[in-house]
Amino acid sequence: MIRIANGQGFWGDWLEAPVRLVEQGPIDYLALDYLAEITMSILQKQKEADPNLGYARDFPPLIARIQRRLIERDVKVIANAGGVNPIACAREVRRLAPSLKVAVVTGDDVFGRLDEFLAAGHAMKNMDTGEPLSTIRDRILSANAYIGAFPLAEALAAGADVVIAGRCTDTALSLAPMIHRFGWKPDEWDKLAAGTIAGHIVECGAQCTGGNCQVDWQGIPDMANIGYPIIEADHDGRFSITKHEGTGGRVSVDVVKEQLLYELGDPKNYITPDCVADFTSIQLKDAGPDRVQVSGIRGSARPQMLKLSIAYSYGWKAIGTLVYSAPQALEKSQAADKIVRQRLHQLGLEFEEIYTEFFGVNACWGPVALPNPDPPEVQLRIGVRGQDRKAVDRFTRELIPLVLSGPPTGTGFGDGRPPVREVVAYWPALIPRELIQTSVEVVE
Amino acid sequence: MKIPLSRIAHARSGDKGDTSNIGIIASNARHYPILAREVTAERVKHFFGEMVKGNVERYELPNLGALNFLLHGALGGGGTLSLRIDAQGKTLGAALLRMEIEIGDGELR
Numbered sequence: 001m002i003r004i005a006n007g008q009g010f011w012g013d014w015l016e017a018p019v020r021l022v023e024q025g026p027i028d029y030l031a032l033d034y035l036a037e038i039t040m041s042i043l044q045k046q047k048e049a050d051p052n053l054g055y056a057r058d059f060p061p062l063i064a065r066i067q068r069r070l071i072e073r074d075v076k077v078i079a080n081a082g083g084v085n086p087i088a089c090a091r092e093v094r095r096l097a098p099s100l101k102v103a104v105v106t107g108d109d110v111f112g113r114l115d116e117f118l119a120a121g122h123a124m125k126n127m128d129t130g131e132p133l134s135t136i137r138d139r140i141l142s143a144n145a146y147i148g149a150f151p152l153a154e155a156l157a158a159g160a161d162v163v164i165a166g167r168c169t170d171t172a173l174s175l176a177p178m179i180h181r182f183g184w185k186p187d188e189w190d191k192l193a194a195g196t197i198a199g200h201i202v203e204c205g206a207q208c209t210g211g212n213c214q215v216d217w218q219g220i221p222d223m224a225n226i227g228y229p230i231i232e233a234d235h236d237g238r239f240s241i242t243k244h245e246g247t248g249g250r251v252s253v254d255v256v257k258e259q260l261l262y263e264l265g266d267p268k269n270y271i272t273p274d275c276v277a278d279f280t281s282i283q284l285k286d287a288g289p290d291r292v293q294v295s296g297i298r299g300s301a302r303p304q305m306l307k308l309s310i311a312y313s314y315g316w317k318a319i320g321t322l323v324y325s326a327p328q329a330l331e332k333s334q335a336a337d338k339i340v341r342q343r344l345h346q347l348g349l350e351f352e353e354i355y356t357e358f359f360g361v362n363a364c365w366g367p368v369a370l371p372n373p374d375p376p377e378v379q380l381r382i383g384v385r386g387q388d389r390k391a392v393d394r395f396t397r398e399l400i401p402l403v404l405s406g407p408p409t410g411t412g413f414g415d416g417r418p419p420v421r422e423v424v425a426y427w428p429a430l431i432p433r434e435l436i437q438t439s440v441e442v443v444e
Numbered sequence: 445m446k447i448p449l450s451r452i453a454h455a456r457s458g459d460k461g462d463t464s465n466i467g468i469i470a471s472n473a474r475h476y477p478i479l480a481r482e483v484t485a486e487r488v489k490h491f492f493g494e495m496v497k498g499n500v501e502r503y504e505l506p507n508l509g510a511l512n513f514l515l516h517g518a519l520g521g522g523g524t525l526s527l528r529i530d531a532q533g534k535t536l537g538a539a540l541l542r543m544e545i546e547i548g549d550g551e552l553r
Contacts, residue, residue, distance in 0.1 A: 037523065038523065038524055128461060128462070212456070212534075214454040214455060214456070214537070214538070214541075215454050215471070254454065254469070254471075257467075257469050257508050257509075257510060258454065258455075258456040258467065258469065259456070260467075260508060260510075261456055261465075261467020261469065261505075261508070261510055261512055262456050262458050262465075262467065263458040263459065263460060263465055264465055264467065264512050265460060265465070265512075265514065266503055267503050267505050267512055268503075279505060279508075280504075280505050280506070280507055281507065282507055282508065283507060284508070296507075314524075314525065317525075317527065319527060353520075353521075353527060355520060355527035355528065357528065357529055359529065363528075363529045363530070364529065364530045364535040364539070365535065365536075365539045366492075366494075366495045367492075367493050367494055367495055368491065368492060368493070368495065368539045368542070369539075370542075381529065383527030383528075384527070385521075385525065385527060423524050423525055424524055425523070425524060425525060426461065426523055426524070428461070
């Protein structure tokens with residue numbers, strides 16, 4: 001049996017979680033997930049400004065902070081912190097923690113290969129819209145293939161204490177140690193599917209140990225000290241989900257079910273580079289306090305195509321707010337919204353979308369929101385999106401004047417006009433897997 | 445008898461681009477057949493009305509006593525494009541639990 005913990009569900013997750021996981025009890029592997037779909041484009045821009053950047057900058061200081069424990073307790077780290085510059089990330093880790101052996105997995109970054117792919121006839125059509133990549137070619141900011149767990153397992157086999165990857169799947173981080181330790185082969189689909197589903201359960205950190213849980217949320221103990229999840233994996237593909245004793249939160253069948261359903265598409269076809277997992281085969285059992293046993297998982301053959309994560313510059317957006325108090329807080333907000341729209345129209349400004357929400361009334365649920373006829377206060381929230389940066393910038397100047405020139409009791413403008421932000425959009429596409437070759441490099 | 449879905453189910457929701465995924469889970473596995481009968485893709489689409497621009501797909505997971513719904517075009521463009529405060533649809537599961545369903549006498553026993 002091996003213990004694989006997840007200490008980071010996304011870049012920006014609780015900084016103390018991975019530290020506590022190596023302090024509070026036994027684990028063998030610490031998986032850390034840093035990459036969201038558009039993170040790569042931000043990192044690409046950082047790398048263009050400075051060739052030594054382009055990775056998750058929180059990661060090297062974390063490793064420096066926990067390095068002694070990693071050695072004492074023989075814990076190996078697997079992280080996709082490398083972003084678009086895993087070598088630079090590895091060098092920084094080595095600089096801060098020179099006694100750790102660091103390996104990087106490369107080959108996912110295809111930003112420099114897109115024209116080669118296009119020339120070879122791969123259209124890389126948008127999986128949602130069907131448009132060919134050529135329509136946005138000159139606006140692409142980053143491009144990466146999702147790679148699976150086998151290259152990460154190879155890095156573990158090379159004796160790495162810390163494995164740094166770029167765009168691997170979130171589930172690969174947890175599956176890799178199982179492949180490495182149990183010697184699972186690339187066609188053992190049921191076992192690979194089991195490890196993949198284990199990875200899916202823990203990939204959002206505490207969301208499988210009581211975080212964001214609807215069942216008895218007020219009764220879930222000590223959320224301030226919530227324990228992050230641990231997979232206890234067996235060689236035959238069975239595993240348990242648990243957390244360290246004495247930590248807060250809860251692991252139960254209800255909690256694990258909620259996380260299994262999270263961001264799920266077709267449950268019979270959960271596609272990863274390693275296998276296709278069948279969520280309708282999963283059997284769950286409560287097996288003691290804060291422990292759920294998972295078994296019965298079936299999988300099928302891995303796909304011939306790998307998914308590409310491409311980010312491109314789309315346009316600009318800004319979202320501004322004002323607050324109105326009772327009486328008639330909603331009516332005042334509605335009147336202010338109308339004035340802003342009229343003024344934008346009179347200025348001849350055009351946007352792809354102008355979207356208004358009345359926060360406190362219907363922002364989250366739109367037409368489904370519970371009636372709230374006389375709220376004590378309402379936040380007017382207007383957003384615009386368009387290709388013309390100047391128009392978006394002009395919009396940001398149209399809200400605050402209403403405090404003096406619109407309906408009464410307007411306030412909440414203290415932060416000034418809202419920032420104009422670039423919209424980086426995501427372009428999902430497919431590429432034949434044989435075009436993606438990964439390699440493992442130990443960084444001295 | 446009409447009851448809100450929250451009486452017999454819990455939920456979690458998230459996003460995939462402009463598609464919101466809502467998992468609806470029977471609080472007691474015995475009540476899964478009620479979910480399967482009452483919470484159809486059509487009724488979910490109707491419940492959210494103009495909020496869902498595309499179609500609604502439903503997948504069944506009887507092993508977990510759960511249904512998975514994909515609401516296409518439900519997140520104002522999704523991801524970074526969306527101008528909504530809940531661009532990831534994190535709250536839509538809780539919203540769907542307010543939907544009323546019809547149950548027979550004694551069906552909850």
